[in-house]
Amino acid sequence: MHTKEFIEKLVRNELHELPEVIQTETIEKLMKYNNPKLSTEKIRKALKRIKTEYEESRVEAGDAVGVVAAQSLGEPSTQMILRTFHYAGVSFGHTTGGLQRVQEIINATWNIKYPRMRIVLDGSRNPDVVLKEIQEVRGIKLAQYNQDKRVIYTEGSNLREVLKIEGVDAKRTTTNNIREIEQILGIEAARQSIIEQLYDIYQSEGLNVDIRHIILIADMMTKDGEVKSLSRIGVMKNKSSVIMRMAFEETMSILFYAAIQGMVDELKGVNENIIAGIPINQGTGNRDIRLRFRY
16 A cells, blocks of 8 residues: 555656646545555556546637537536426425526526525524524525534525624625625625536536536626626627627617617627628637748
């Protein structure tokens, strides 16, 4: 058997170019399966395979990551629709998830149908006293205390008032209302909540989705410093391309407005290039040839 120091040194040397989280997880896995049959040669072979898999999974320049993300989340969503019918009559657990919740997150809905909170207690006060105070908070309809986890689950949400209550761990308490998180904790917290909630929804349905697709969507929704929906009144509204906005929704009104304002489309995106019959600037089309002339 190998010592932890030996395995850690070997992993650090072989995988020094990879992210820290991958190195740490690799060390933990090797220690878990550490036995006399695990030779140094086998470890080196496994580390080489990990490095190869990581390099092959990286996105190349020019890849249409947006299309891949849409397909990777859209296909499991169809499975989610079919599974929803099996949960008819099931309360609490599945009512907060599913495709309906995905749509609420993507559309950045202000008034979500099932607001929920997960309130973590820090142990400084009697849980029953804290529970009673939370039940009196405006917007909280029902509160249940889980003694094993020291967590209070609520129907209804009021993050601002709950965080003011003594005995509540503000660092770990959260809500499923993205807009509320944005207003109180800021855009970075809202971005992280979008990622976690979308990922948890797909995982709870038994659907494996690469988290990088979800991160890309969260980045698009929050890149301007505020949460914007993936719709014509959100992210699409600020697109500079007239043809791009026309191809999405409200074609005639956008066309008339662009004509009156004398707008110019530089044809830098995918949709407008396809409509104009020009090779798109992605994949092999994302290359420019420059020649240096000598006189």
